[in-house]
Amino acid sequence: MRILVIEDDAALSDEIARALRAENFAVDVAANGEDGRHLGATERYDAAVLDLGLPKVDGLTVLQSWRAEGQALPVLILTARDAWAEKVAGFKAGADDYLIKPFRVQELILRLRALVRRSSGHASNKVTCGALEFDVQLGHFEMDGLPVRLTAFEWRVLSALMLRKDTVVDRRELLDRVYEYDADVDSNSLEVIVGRLRRKIGADMIRTIRGRGYLLTAD
Template sequence: MRILVVEDEAPLREQLQSHLTAKGYSVDVAEDGEEGLYFGREYPLDIAVIDLGLPKLSGIELIRQLRAEAFSFPILILTARGNWQDKVEGLEAGADDYLVKPFHTEELLARLNALVRRSAGYASPIIESGPVQLNTAAQSLVLNGQTVSLTAYEYKVLEYLMLHSGAVVSKIELTEHIYEQDFDRDSNVFEVFIRRMRQKLDPDGTLQPIETLRGRGYRFNLDRNKI
């Protein structure tokens, strides 16, 4: 998942970038509202974390501008202001949730995870399709009741495909949402990931959970059961 962090305090910004990267997010960072607006307009984001007290363009105005331009990715507000009026103003500007500083990183991660899965239509952290259960909180995979081991990047690819179950996802889209920097889009890296996941999810070839659509991309195609 690709996340934008807009925070003017360098130590907190770097700490957030480190924690989120360790949890598998592809992280873009901005130090003021104008830079945040640029990232929001130009990058294919899955979610954003925005501080309210930003220079150049306030967090509230940044959120309003993004929503006015029809960007619909979830937004979590970070604020040092604990009064209810600021929270209401942020939510009415278009934010989806807020967290008051200081905060625990675990709570931030849980809220981000909830926002991402709800934006894809899931109420539970467990995405279930047939015998496949992906736990987005624990970042674990269970197949027919048995835990299946995934590498970090295999998990990222499978999570993105399952959150967009039924949709065709191109290699370019996967690249933009999984990697922080430009990646060799002509490489066979996704073919390798997909082949490995097929072997793990469907060793006997009966489920065929991941389709390859030549020239278009991939589609996770088991019946989707939202829980």
């Protein structure tokens, strides 16, 4: 999973990014609304954390711009503005959730996971594919009831496939879910990650669809 954090407070954005990366998320950070708006419109993210009081372009304008362009990216507004009118304006602009500063980072992570789950079309926190189970809210994978130990990159690929099980996921999309904006990506890195996952959950569960991408299935 890949998250966009748009926050002009450097200390806060660093804290959020560290916490998200510790939970295996890929994270891109923008310090102003102009850069954030561009990243949200041109890169592929699972969700965005958006401050309202941003330099260059305010957060509400960023959100309105995305929605006007048909961008369905789930957005959690993170702000110190706690007036009811501010919340109404945020939701009318297309926000999916609203968290007031100060806040607990763990609550932010739980809310983001819930946004990603709902946007993927899953009603339950637990998504299953044969003997493989993914607890979206906790971020845990189990196979036959036993924990599956994954690296951050493996977790990102498997979570993307799991949330779209029985659907072919484009190779480019998977790469976008794994690596951050300025990462140096080897040409065969995704194949290496998929190979390691096959050894952990079973070779037959992840199929290569030539010329398209990968399919996670229990069939």
